[in-house]
Amino acid sequence: MREEDIPKDSDDQRGREHNEAIQKTMNKVKEVKDLQKKGYSIRKIADETGYTKRTIKNYLSTNFNPVHGQYGVQRTGKLSPFRNEVVALRSKGTTYKEIYTYICIKGYTGTEAAIRQFIAKEKRLQSDLEDEITDGPTEIVARKWLVKLLYKPLNKVKAISLEQVKNVVQKYPLVGTLLRLVWRFKEILQSGDKELLHAWVSEAAALDLNELTSFLNGIKKDIDAVENACTLPYNNGLAEGSVNKLKTIKRIMYGRNSFELLRNKLLLLESRKFN
Incomplete structure (x- = not known):
């Protein structure tokens, strides 16, 4: 990628979260400074805002910077002096054990596992770069936010937007299928219709996924209890609560x-x- 092709402003998830954090801090700084202009003392500002006196003094300092001093700084590690050699050796087909032995002679004190992790990361970065060059800019969506969608509706997961979910589902249709199945299962549990449950089991079994298959086997073994959960208005929550206590x-x-x-x-x- 040429220098002029590199985006000036990266709008990835981490970048947005960082910018939002800075904006929140600056709003606090403005609040403190506005109160000071009104003649409030530091103690009175602390009572009004709930911030500590030390925090207020930092906000009022002319040298205050909302960006953390270590943000974007890559720390050097034991492998740093040998990275170029490791990449060159690995590209020639040299095994990890041979690379480890070679750089240990030159002073490396880390582990062989660290070399494997470094090469794996380099491969991911190279793959992302190739995708960006061929398909245009891409955005990485953290898996944890997709997992949260299994338990919460989209409007309760603030770190991911509807557009991001649509993009993920477009690239990985199976993700959309799984999300739809999970949401549908929750609806069925409250529907009072056990026939919908059996239709859902058949639909989920057709995917032939090991994780789903294990869950479905559990449902089939205790199908009467699961049907009762769909059709009856009461449950064993009281008993479970007593056991937990x-x-x-x-x-x-x-x-x-x-x-x-x-x-x-x-x-x-x-x-x-x-x-």
Whole structure:
């Protein structure tokens, strides 16, 4: 890639989060300075905003910089002096063990695993660069945000947008299928229609994914209970809550009591509910 082709402003997820953090800090700085202009003392500003006196003094300093001094700084490691040699040797087909032995003679004190991780990262960077050159700029969406979509609706996951999800699904259709299946399963549990459950099981089984297959086998083994969860208005939440409370009390008293004492304590706590 030529120098002039490098984007001046990278709009990736990490960059946006960094810019948002800076903006939030600057809003706080403005708030503090506005209060000072009104004649507020540092102590009164602290009472008004909840910031510490030290933070307020930093915000009021003429040398204050919202950007962390270490942001964007790449720290050198044990492998840094040998990186070019490692890349050159690996490109010639030299094994990791041979590379490790060679650079150890020259003073390397790290591990062979670090060399493997470095080469793996270089391959990813090269692959991303090739994709960017051929297909245009790309954006990396962290897997953790996609995982959160399995548990929360999109409007509750602030770190990912609808457009990003659409782009991911367009490139990886299976992700869209899995998200749709998970959301559909939640709807079925509240639908009161067990026939929808069986249709969902058949649809999920058709994907032939090991993780889904394991989950489906569990459903089939206890299908009566799962059907009841779909059709009946009550559940075992009360029993599970009581068991959880019992386990919590047991852990608090672990190693310092007998079964009889644990029993009496639990019964005493229960009796106080009705007093």
